[in-house]
Amino acid sequence: MNQAPExxxxxxxxxxxxxxxxxxxRGKWIIIAFTIIFAxxxxxxxxxxxxxxxxxxxxxxxxxxxGSRIGGQLSGLASLAGVNLGGGDANKTVIAKExxxxxxxxxxxxxxxxxxxxxxxxxAWSMNAGEWIFDEDIYDASAQQWxxxxxxQSQKPTDWDLVKQFRNQLSVSENKxxxxxxxxxxxxxxxxxxxxxxxxVHDINEHMRAQDVQEAEAxxxxxxxKLRQTNIAGMQQVFYQxxxxxxxxxxxxxxxxxxxxxxxxxxxxxxxxxxxxxxxIAIVATMLGGMLGVFAVFVMAFVRSGKEEASK
Numbered sequence: 001m002n003q004a005p006e007x008x009x010x011x012x013x014x015x016x017x018x019x020x021x022x023x024x025x026r027g028k029w030i031i032i033a034f035t036i037i038f039a040x041x042x043x044x045x046x047x048x049x050x051x052x053x054x055x056x057x058x059x060x061x062x063x064x065x066x067g068s069r070i071g072g073q074l075s076g077l078a079s080l081a082g083v084n085l086g087g088g089d090a091n092k093t094v095i096a097k098e099x100x101x102x103x104x105x106x107x108x109x110x111x112x113x114x115x116x117x118x119x120x121x122x123x124a125w126s127m128n129a130g131e132w133i134f135d136e137d138i139y140d141a142s143a144q145q146w147x148x149x150x151x152x153q154s155q156k157p158t159d160w161d162l163v164k165q166f167r168n169q170l171s172v173s174e175n176k177x178x179x180x181x182x183x184x185x186x187x188x189x190x191x192x193x194x195x196x197x198x199x200x201v202h203d204i205n206e207h208m209r210a211q212d213v214q215e216a217e218a219x220x221x222x223x224x225x226k227l228r229q230t231n232i233a234g235m236q237q238v239f240y241q242x243x244x245x246x247x248x249x250x251x252x253x254x255x256x257x258x259x260x261x262x263x264x265x266x267x268x269x270x271x272x273x274x275x276x277x278x279x280x281i282a283i284v285a286t287m288l289g290g291m292l293g294v295f296a297v298f299v300m301a302f303v304r305s306g307k308e309e310a311s312k
Contacts, residue, residue, distance in 0.1 A: 059183060198267055
């Protein structure tokens with residue numbers, strides 16, 4: 001009778017769990033040492049990082065009655081006359097959002113409010129004194145002067161540096177469902193975070209207001225010039241209506257306090273830090289140390305077994 005062939009075993013391709021746990025047990029002190037070192041380093045790093053505070057403001061697109069200035073046949077006649085009457089509130093909101101994050105607007109914002117020093121030359125915020133603690137290696141607060149580096153170059157930041165740092169701390173997010181906009185800013189100072197968010201909202205409204213008023217006034221001047229050049233009663237009537245509409249736009253823009261964005265939930269001084277997550281940093285560092293310790297034990301065991309086979 002034919003006997004069933006016995007199954008063949010390939011011990012070299014199998015993983016012996018008992019040997020695996022024995023290897024880990026032999027290297028337990030290495031794993032413990034890695035874990036302790038990384039845990040201590042993680043705790044030290046978490047304690048070294050300063051507290052960061054975040055202030056936020058919730059904004060809604062303002063309902064601008066003068067946003068959609070004119071329509072229908074009159075809008076077509078305005079185009080023929082060479083006057084651009086704009087694209088309404090939706091486009092204005094999108095433009096305002098992108099302008100808020102643009103390099104030109106942020107550069108002007110930083111210089112207008114003298115934010116270069118608190119943005120680039122501070123290392124902490126004194127809660128008791130309520131003032132900045134300056135980095136004495138970068139800025140001389142008593143002389144109000146930027147210091148030179150080791151190469152003798154001034155450490156005064158350029159506009160590029162200022163905008164880059166400001167963008168790292170600024171966050172603008174939009175809720176696609178309702179169109180609400182959240183403007184957030186992170187800073188070492190909770191007071192500065194709140195104040196700078198308020199200034200951003202105020203300045204973007206004023207910037208868009210001034211821009212629309214300037215465009216409307218330019219259109220009025222252009223239409224008045226065209227009105228003086230024509231004797232056709234029908235065209236004169238069109239120009240009068242266009243001038244009336246542009247004048248209404250200027251009046252509404254100057255009358256509205258919140259021109260593009262209306263504040264739904266204003267920024268407040270944060271009472272709790274947003275960063276760093278010290279407990280999370282310590283836990284991640286401890287886990288990383290443990291995994292590196294296990295990896296080191298396996299590498300040492302592999303090298304040891306290779307040497308033993310070579311000696312045999």
